[in-house]
Amino acid sequence: MAGDNHAVAGAALPRHIAIIMDGNGRWATKRGLPRTAGHKVGAETFRTIAYYCKDLGIKYLTVYAFSTENWKRSADEVGVIMALMQRYLLELMELMARDHFRIHFSGDLTALSPNLQKLAQKADEIARSLPDDYCMVNACVNYGGRDEILRAARKYAADCVQGTRTPQDLDDNLFSSYMDSAGIPDPELIIRPSGEIRLSNFLLWQCAYSEFYFTDVLWPDFTPAEIDRAIAAYGQRRRRFGGVTQ
Ligand code: FPP
Numbered sequence: 001m002a003g004d005n006h007a008v009a010g011a012a013l014p015r016h017i018a019i020i021m022d023g024n025g026r027w028a029t030k031r032g033l034p035r036t037a038g039h040k041v042g043a044e045t046f047r048t049i050a051y052y053c054k055d056l057g058i059k060y061l062t063v064y065a066f067s068t069e070n071w072k073r074s075a076d077e078v079g080v081i082m083a084l085m086q087r088y089l090l091e092l093m094e095l096m097a098r099d100h101f102r103i104h105f106s107g108d109l110t111a112l113s114p115n116l117q118k119l120a121q122k123a124d125e126i127a128r129s130l131p132d133d134y135c136m137v138n139a140c141v142n143y144g145g146r147d148e149i150l151r152a153a154r155k156y157a158a159d160c161v162q163g164t165r166t167p168q169d170l171d172d173n174l175f176s177s178y179m180d181s182a183g184i185p186d187p188e189l190i191i192r193p194s195g196e197i198r199l200s201n202f203l204l205w206q207c208a209y210s211e212f213y214f215t216d217v218l219w220p221d222f223t224p225a226e227i228d229r230a231i232a233a234y235g236q237r238r239r240r241f242g243g244v245t246q
Pocket of ligand 1: 021022023024025026027039042043046063064065066067070081084085088089139194
């Protein structure tokens with residue numbers, strides 16, 4: 001339960017943590033294994049971290065599972081990642097009510113297999129019937145930050161053409177409601193493991209005031225203790241949102 005953990009006890013707890021699950025391929029290559037072996041262990045790490053964050057009291061966990069650019073990988077690797085997402089997200093969906101999760105998908109889902117699209121639809125239906133305070137796992141699949149902004153802009157423009165909106169109506173909050181993340185608060189903390197110091201097209205709209213935490217640990221080696229360290233670092237930050245510290 002939140003607060004039982006000594007490492008994070010007393011630290012400000014972000015409402016929303018977002019993670020770029022990076023380093024699966026390098027983890028496997030270092031061990032002389034095929035890249036897909038890294039994704040298999042990475043999927044287990046996803047489950048461990050999702051349950052850990054939920055138990056800490058984190059209300060939203062966004063994970064970058066597959067980017068709009070990841071289709072450039074071999075068909076074999078893409079197939080394994082898709083199968084893992086299907087398996088782990090289906091499992092979580094079946095346990096949503098029991099374990100107090102809600103699953104949401106972000107990204108352009110039209111390019112996904114019919115099975116994954118059905119899963120996303122069903123997950124949304126079930127999630128809508130569950131209490132708002134259940135931890136939401138937001139899986140970004142075929143996701144790109146620019147693509148999300150473009151799709152939102154197109155939808156808004158279409159509403160203007162229909163006459164239900166005008167260009168003058170548009171402000172931050174209204175535009176946010178056109179994003180895949182509608183209704184989800186912006187992440188206070190974005191974590192990227194694997195030593196890469198970049199955002200790679202992740203949550204470009206939502207990260208305006210996020211704090212960033214980078215670690216060299218590769219995603220398959222990522223443990224709950226890493227979450228504790230990230231939250232402790234977050235607790236040390238002074239968030240001024242463009243203002244001055246009182
Ligand atoms: C990035 O590491 C990881 C991915 C592109 C795939 C992540 C997918 C999973 C962990 C599968 C399960 C997901 C869910 C939501 C259940 P990389 O391959 O880019 O690593 P590298 O930079 O070392 O090559």
